[in-house]
Amino acid sequence: MLDANDLNIFPVDAWIQDGVAWIALNLRPLFLAIKWPVEYVLNLNIFLLQEIPFLAIVAVAVLLAWRLASLGVACFSAVALVAIAALGVWSEAMTTLSLITTAIVICAAVGIPIGIGCARSDRMWGVVRPILDIMQTTPTFVYLVPVVMLFGVGTVPGEVAVVTAAAPPLIRFTNLGIRMVETEMVEAGLAFGATKRQLLWEVQLPLAVPTILGGLNQTVLTAMVMSVVVAMIGAEGLGLVVLQGLGRLDVGRAAVGGIAIVLLAMMLDRITQKLAQPGGPGGRPLLRSLRALVRSGRTADDKTVASPATSKPAISSPDQ
Amino acid sequence: MTERLRVENLYKVFSKSPDPALRMLAAGAKKADVLAKTGMVVGLNDVSLSVPSGAIYMVMGLSGSGKSTLARCINRLNEPSAGRILLDGRDIVAAGEAELRDIRRTRISMVFQHFALLPNRTVAENTEFGLKLQGVSPQARRRRAEEVLSIVGLARWGNHYPHELSGGMRQRVGLARALATDADVLIMDEAFSALDPLIRTEMQDELLRLQRTLKKTILFITHDFQEALKLGTRIAIMADGELVREGTPQSIVLEPGSDYVAAFTREVDRSRLFDARWAMTPVQPVPLAAGLCLAETGDGGGLVLDDGGHVVGALDSETLRGLRDTANFGNSGFGALRKDFVTVRECDSLLDAARAHRAGRPMAVVDEEGRLTGTLAADRILAGIAAAPPHPAGGLHA
Numbered sequence: 001m002l003d004a005n006d007l008n009i010f011p012v013d014a015w016i017q018d019g020v021a022w023i024a025l026n027l028r029p030l031f032l033a034i035k036w037p038v039e040y041v042l043n044l045n046i047f048l049l050q051e052i053p054f055l056a057i058v059a060v061a062v063l064l065a066w067r068l069a070s071l072g073v074a075c076f077s078a079v080a081l082v083a084i085a086a087l088g089v090w091s092e093a094m095t096t097l098s099l100i101t102t103a104i105v106i107c108a109a110v111g112i113p114i115g116i117g118c119a120r121s122d123r124m125w126g127v128v129r130p131i132l133d134i135m136q137t138t139p140t141f142v143y144l145v146p147v148v149m150l151f152g153v154g155t156v157p158g159e160v161a162v163v164t165a166a167a168p169p170l171i172r173f174t175n176l177g178i179r180m181v182e183t184e185m186v187e188a189g190l191a192f193g194a195t196k197r198q199l200l201w202e203v204q205l206p207l208a209v210p211t212i213l214g215g216l217n218q219t220v221l222t223a224m225v226m227s228v229v230v231a232m233i234g235a236e237g238l239g240l241v242v243l244q245g246l247g248r249l250d251v252g253r254a255a256v257g258g259i260a261i262v263l264l265a266m267m268l269d270r271i272t273q274k275l276a277q278p279g280g281p282g283g284r285p286l287l288r289s290l291r292a293l294v295r296s297g298r299t300a301d302d303k304t305v306a307s308p309a310t311s312k313p314a315i316s317s318p319d320q
Numbered sequence: 321m322t323e324r325l326r327v328e329n330l331y332k333v334f335s336k337s338p339d340p341a342l343r344m345l346a347a348g349a350k351k352a353d354v355l356a357k358t359g360m361v362v363g364l365n366d367v368s369l370s371v372p373s374g375a376i377y378m379v380m381g382l383s384g385s386g387k388s389t390l391a392r393c394i395n396r397l398n399e400p401s402a403g404r405i406l407l408d409g410r411d412i413v414a415a416g417e418a419e420l421r422d423i424r425r426t427r428i429s430m431v432f433q434h435f436a437l438l439p440n441r442t443v444a445e446n447t448e449f450g451l452k453l454q455g456v457s458p459q460a461r462r463r464r465a466e467e468v469l470s471i472v473g474l475a476r477w478g479n480h481y482p483h484e485l486s487g488g489m490r491q492r493v494g495l496a497r498a499l500a501t502d503a504d505v506l507i508m509d510e511a512f513s514a515l516d517p518l519i520r521t522e523m524q525d526e527l528l529r530l531q532r533t534l535k536k537t538i539l540f541i542t543h544d545f546q547e548a549l550k551l552g553t554r555i556a557i558m559a560d561g562e563l564v565r566e567g568t569p570q571s572i573v574l575e576p577g578s579d580y581v582a583a584f585t586r587e588v589d590r591s592r593l594f595d596a597r598w599a600m601t602p603v604q605p606v607p608l609a610a611g612l613c614l615a616e617t618g619d620g621g622g623l624v625l626d627d628g629g630h631v632v633g634a635l636d637s638e639t640l641r642g643l644r645d646t647a648n649f650g651n652s653g654f655g656a657l658r659k660d661f662v663t664v665r666e667c668d669s670l671l672d673a674a675r676a677h678r679a680g681r682p683m684a685v686v687d688e689e690g691r692l693t694g695t696l697a698a699d700r701i702l703a704g705i706a707a708a709p710p711h712p713a714g715g716l717h718a
Binding site: 182184185187188189190191192193194195198202203206207209 | 392395397421422423424425426428429430432433434436438439440449450452453454497501507
């Protein structure tokens with residue numbers, strides 16, 4: 001009778017072990033090169049978030065939430081941040097926030113260009129898509145093993161794992177956003193003589209922005225989840241609080257970490273979710289106000305042009 | 321009118337390797353044969369046409385007839401499979417990437433069915449889109465945008481966003497964007513089809529008004545035969561990727577040539593389409609007296625003309641007979657001249673002629689200088705409206 005275990009004649013585990021060991025030994029400069037920008041951005045973020053006073057961070061967060069999302073989200077953000085401080089895990093929360101903001105920066109810098117490339121080349125998408133499938137279906141724990149082998153343990157290798165896990169949604173949504181731009185819009189661009197580059201910058205990217213921001217929201221949430229998991233390979237932050245609680249069977253400590261994670265995640269989700277909603281009345285006020293700021297020079301001209309119209313009521317004013 | 325755009329034996333097969341289909345088409349196969357044999361969709365099958373400069377050239381057909389494919393081949397949004405498209409004698413199909421871009425930027429612009437305005441840009445920014453792609457400076461292109469926006473009647477809307485505008489206004493922006501680049505050829509792909517009927521009529525009138533001053537060469541794609549009749553100086557009717565009939569609106573209505581075309585022309589309001597010249601009976605004035613001529617109307621009476629050809633009065637049949645007997649016009653003749661004749665211009669529609677008609681009064685048809693060219697009796701007006709064959713000596717205009 002054939003037993004399933006008899007078929008286990010390929011020592012795949014040993015091969016991979018050897019393979020990774022070989023890679024770790026021989027491609028070390030490559031991984032150092034990957035690690036360096038991650039480390040740089042992460043340390044900068046940790047430094048900023050740890051050094052900026054508590055009240056200043058709350059103020060900035062409230063302002064951002066108000067301008068990007070709404071007054072309600074701003075209130076929630078204030079309450080959430082104060083609650084985190086009250087739980088006594090402020091410093092850990094800021095480390096986690098650093099992990100997430102770093103992931104946002106690096107994922108945007110790498111993911112959006114890859115997404116654009118995928119949207120413009122079916123061949124590239126054909127290569128990238130299965131990789132993304134693998135990355136997104138792989139359980140988050142599984143990332144940790146090669147990361148430890150290749151990058152070591154600690155907060156910076158943890159960040160590498162966070163970035164790796166968080167990048168796929170942004171690549172997918174960027175690709176999708178550009179491909180979903182209506183054909184008539186693309187044709188309009190072409191019909192007026194746009195070059196490929198102009199088509200991308202003038203038509204496709206601006207119209208894909210809401211979808212890309214939707215991807216950013218997914219990236220933030222994935223980064224949030226991963227920033228907790230990477231505590232297992234020595235990354236600091238709220239994940240470490242939970243892990244310590246588990247290790248010591250200290251349910252209270254673990255719960256404190258968990259509550260802080262939920263508050264932080266909800267805050268980040270609400271802020272970034274509002275970004276992705278298409279600009280109806282009151283939507284995307286930050287983009288609007290930024291645009292208004294850029295245009296302030298021009299609007300001054302508009303006002304002088306419009307003055308004949310506004311002067312009409314002024315003539316009738318003596319009657320009043 | 322000189323020729324601006326010429327399409328010669330244009331084929332479009334939607335396939336990466338269209339050669340087998342092209343060979344079949346060259347051997348006389350139809351769209352359906354090619355689809356059945358090779359699975360390839362034929363967009364255009366040997367289309368040739370000539371668009372005069374300054375014309376509104378209507379390409380009319382049902383969906384799937386290839387009319388939009390034809391329009392898109394002109395600026396190569398669709399790549400033609402074979403054939404030539406000559407813009408002022410230069411072949412667009414053979415143009416390289418840079419030359420094609422240049423043609424699209426400066427020679428041919430396009431208005432889209434669903435407007436294709438960028439929602440994230442203001443009306444003015446949308447209008448200057450083509451100029452921005454050309455690298456025109458912000459001040460210059462804004463000036464130009466304001467100029468064309470006022471031409472299309474949206475002078476005050478520059479800072480609004482497209483979603484704040486109605487459909488008709490959005491298409492005005494689409495038109496302004498196409499006009500801003502100063503291209504002399506305009507492709508309007510079902511430009512008014514997405515508008516509701518009242519706004520569509522308004523936009524058609526607006527286009528005719530603009531065209532009087534702009535004199536662009538317009539290739540207008542439509543599935544609406546009434547629209548084709550109203551706007552077109554010439555109409556090309558397409559079916560299954562082929563050109564089945566081409567000509568002036570009047571000639572197509574008079575001689576559809578096939579049941580397919582006749583199905584469109586059946587519902588046409590001829591009283592508006594045909595003019596008085598087409599239905600009138602031409603006159604051959606004969607000398608009557610010194611400085612006067614007589615043009616007989618069909619009923620035995622006549623119209624008296626001065627030596628400039630202008631009508632001075634009418635004579636009824638009895639008076640005319642009396643005058644003939646005495647062979648002397650003289651004072652009695654002048655005394656008998658009736659002034660109650662009706663005048664219509666040659667270019668007035670039969671509807672206008674019917675409105676002007678009064679029983680018992682002769683109707684004089686005059687040219688632009690007011691000279692008599694024909695007479696129009698009630699039976700001729702009715703015959704013209706009711707699709708009678710053209711009068712042997714009557715002329716179609718255009």
